[in-house]
Amino acid sequence: FSLSSLDWKDKSVKERSQSWSCVECKIVESLKNPQNLGATTRLDELRDENTKLKYRLNILKRSLQEDLPVQDSKAMLNINQRLQQVFGGAITASYPELEDPPLAVTPSQQAKFADYQCNSAMSMAQMLKAKGTKVSPREIAEKIIKNLPENELIEKTEIAGPGFINVHLKRPFVSQLLSNLLVNGVQPPPLAKKKKVVVDFSSPNIAKEMHVGHLRSTIIGDSMCRLFEFLGYDVLRLNHVGDWGTQFGMLIAHLQDKFPNYLAVSPPISDLQAFYKESKKRFDNEEDFKKRAYQCVVRLQSKEPDFIKAWNMICDVSRKEFQRVYDCLDIKLIERGESYYQDMMTKVVKEFEERGFVELDEGRKIVFAQGQSLPLTVVKSDGGYTYDTSDLAALRNRLFDEKADIIIYVTDSGQGSHFQVVFAAAQMIGWYDPKVTRVEHAGFGVVLGEDKKKFKTRSGDTVRLMDLLDEGLKRSMDKLKDKERDKVLTPEELVKAQRSVAFGCIKYADLSHNRINDYVFSFDKMLDDRGNTAAYLLYAFTRIRSIARLANIDEAALRQAAESTEVRLDHEKEWKLGKCILRFPEILTKITDDLLLHTLCDFLYELATTFTEFYDCCYCVEKDRQTGEVVKVNMWRMLLCEATAAVMAKGFDILGLNPVSRM
Numbered sequence: 154f155s156l157s158s159l160d161w162k163d164k165s166v167k168e169r170s171q172s173w174s175c176v177e178c179k180i181v182e183s184l185k186n187p188q189n190l191g192a193t194t195r196l197d198e199l200r201d202e203n204t205k206l207k208y209r210l211n212i213l214k215r216s217l218q219e220d221l222p223v224q225d226s227k228a229m230l231n232i233n234q235r236l237q238q239v240f241g242g243a244i245t246a247s248y249p250e251l252e253d254p255p256l257a258v259t260p261s262q263q264a265k266f267a268d269y270q271c272n273s274a275m276s277m278a279q280m281l282k283a284k285g286t287k288v289s290p291r292e293i294a295e296k297i298i299k300n301l302p303e304n305e306l307i308e309k310t311e312i313a314g315p316g317f318i319n320v321h322l323k324r325p326f327v328s329q330l331l332s333n334l335l336v337n338g339v340q341p342p343p344l345a346k347k348k349k350v351v352v353d354f355s356s357p358n359i360a361k362e363m364h365v366g367h368l369r370s371t372i373i374g375d376s377m378c379r380l381f382e383f384l385g386y387d388v389l390r391l392n393h394v395g396d397w398g399t400q401f402g403m404l405i406a407h408l409q410d411k412f413p414n415y416l417a418v419s420p421p422i423s424d425l426q427a428f429y430k431e432s433k434k435r436f437d438n439e440e441d442f443k444k445r446a447y448q449c450v451v452r453l454q455s456k457e458p459d460f461i462k463a464w465n466m467i468c469d470v471s472r473k474e475f476q477r478v479y480d481c482l483d484i485k486l487i488e489r490g491e492s493y494y495q496d497m498m499t500k501v502v503k504e505f506e507e508r509g510f511v512e513l514d515e516g517r518k519i520v521f522a523q524g525q526s527l528p529l530t531v532v533k534s535d536g537g538y539t540y541d542t543s544d545l546a547a548l549r550n551r552l553f554d555e556k557a558d559i560i561i562y563v564t565d566s567g568q569g570s571h572f573q574v575v576f577a578a579a580q581m582i583g584w585y586d587p588k589v590t591r592v593e594h595a596g597f598g599v600v601l602g603e604d605k606k607k608f609k610t611r612s613g614d615t616v617r618l619m620d621l622l623d624e625g626l627k628r629s630m631d632k633l634k635d636k637e638r639d640k641v642l643t644p645e646e647l648v649k650a651q652r653s654v655a656f657g658c659i660k661y662a663d664l665s666h667n668r669i670n671d672y673v674f675s676f677d678k679m680l681d682d683r684g685n686t687a688a689y690l691l692y693a694f695t696r697i698r699s700i701a702r703l704a705n706i707d708e709a710a711l712r713q714a715a716e717s718t719e720v721r722l723d724h725e726k727e728w729k730l731g732k733c734i735l736r737f738p739e740i741l742t743k744i745t746d747d748l749l750l751h752t753l754c755d756f757l758y759e760l761a762t763t764f765t766e767f768y769d770c771c772y773c774v775e776k777d778r779q780t781g782e783v784v785k786v787n788m789w790r791m792l793l794c795e796a797t798a799a800v801m802a803k804g805f806d807i808l809g810l811n812p813v814s815r816m
Contacts, residue, residue, distance in 0.1 A: 267319030274316035290316025335715035348558035358395035374563035396490035402450030407432035522577035566596035598671035629655035661687030665754035
């Protein structure tokens with residue numbers, strides 16, 4: 154029996170199920186009566202054939218289930234993923250003997266030839282050749298097309314070149330998805346399981362100013378959290394601040410000297426950075442002070458109340474400074490510094506010792522993880538713990554107490570090798586299986602000045618983050634006044650626009666670069682309203698939002714139109730824009746895999762430029778040339794404007810940008 158003898162596309166779901174049952178029954182019946190087969194070899198052949206057919210049958214059944222329409226769901230459909238389901242079923246049905254065949258479906262690079270492309274045939278030809286079967290990629294492509302199940306989204310397919318399969322989407326299908334988006338709003342694609350995600354980011358040090366180096370971790374980490382939150386994950390945003398260690402001994406000793414009455418009267422420390430430098434200078438130069446600083450550390454670690462109070466005072470001054478930055482950038486975080494894990498560290502060291510992983514090295518206790526050349530120092534020669542110990546304790550807490558499925562550390566790439574060893578040690582001791590739990594270091598490059606050297610002040614100091622944000626506010630106001638927006642906007646609107654542009658531009662300049670690379674910080678470039686910048690996108694968004702307002706179409710009319718008006722896609726620019734809008738879910742899905750947020754920035758820029766092409770060619774509102782009065786509104790095009798703005802707004806939200814209605 155051969156499944157190819159059944160014409161699947163002309164059968165109903167019920168008929169297909171009956172056909173499958175019939176095929177299975179006849180094969181099983183034949184196997185029950187070997188005398189009918191003539192010979193044992195024939196029986197073995199049929200058994201092999203039966204195994205293959207059952208495998209193929211299950212694939213087709215799954216494929217059929219996946220064919221069920223999703224248009225009634227509020228979730229946005231990932232078209233690429235849906236095409237992968239359709240082609241995945243066809244590939245397996247065509248070549249069931251191939252284990253894990255390649256599945257390559259991408260948007261077409263040349264829209265005039267196709268909407269999407271399946272490029273699996275070439276790789277499959279290589280796999281078959283390795284198995285001793287020579288088949289041309291074109292033959293493979295033909296067979297894949299022949300086995301495509303009936304589906305709701307493919308209009309037609311064509312084979313191009315050596316074996317590329319060009320895919321054309323059904324326009325009514327795309328139109329319906331756009332209508333769903335307009336009625337339901339921008340909803341996340343379906344989530345198979347609500348996983349717990351822990352993101353460790355920002356992580357400044359207490360008693361030190363936040364500097365430009367913390368900018369990237371804070372912006373990138375926040376955007377990752379926003380993405381996972383939108384997609385429906387349970388997200389824990391953690392700020393692993395440096396709030397413990399020997400430096401607190403010298404800070405407390407200096408506090409006791411400078412403000413002896415600190416327990417009764419709160420010390421007026423306004424500049425903690427200067428306070429830190431003073432104490433460090435004394436620590437380096439005064440032997441008595443150094444001894445007292447060490448004694449203070451011991452008493453702090455023993456949790457003596459007076460020393461805990463002094464420590465809290467110093468931490469609170471820092472927290473207020475950090476919060477100023479977080480308020481400007483609209484960052485939400487839960488602080489869990491190194492102190493949070495102090496009591497857990499003893500248990501971690503004990504666990505490694507009991508498992509026989511700890512070695513002694515000149516008084517230190519070290520751990521060599523499998524496959525790693527450098528060890529972790531879990532206990533120093535003086536008995537104190539290290540960053541290695543606190544990072545192991547933090548990871549264990551996140552795995553076992555928080556029960557995280559995904560843990561992401563957002564720090565500079567220089568810490569990559571450290572985290573590699575920490576993760577290897579955690580796997581060695583059996584805390585997690587990387588095939589089940591995703592633990593990842595999302596590293597990033599450094600911020601450079603326009604001279605391509607590490608970003609510093611003119612005097613060579615590290616740039617304070619608050620100074621940078623203040624400079625951004627000043628420059629954005631200058632830019633708005635150059636455009637004479639102060640003459641059109643109210644004072645309140647002007648301040649909102651100033652903050653939106655300043656902080657949006659700083660965030661976007663970072664996020665629009667591949668995080669792995671270094672990037673050059675330039676206010677002039679980021680405030681330029683041409684090219685792939687926040688300034689350009691924010692102005693474009695404001696213009697799109699104003700189209701309906703200038704045509705006197707309110708939100709209620711747009712909502713009603715979304716439910717009753719078909720989104721026509723007859724013009725090539727309408728079709729191009731419609732497809733671009735609907736790529737949003739596949740962009741987000743890709744970023745959850747590689748954590749590269751510049752992909753979203755590139756998409757938003759492409760969407761804005763595609764909209765401009767559409768708007769230049771397709772009249773949304775037609776006006777009388779003499780009077781300027783609106784004579785005709787092409788409502789389906791207004792809906793395309795609305796869908797574009799909705800997706801841009803959600804993209805901005807994920808990037809942490811805050812567009813304003815007037816700019």
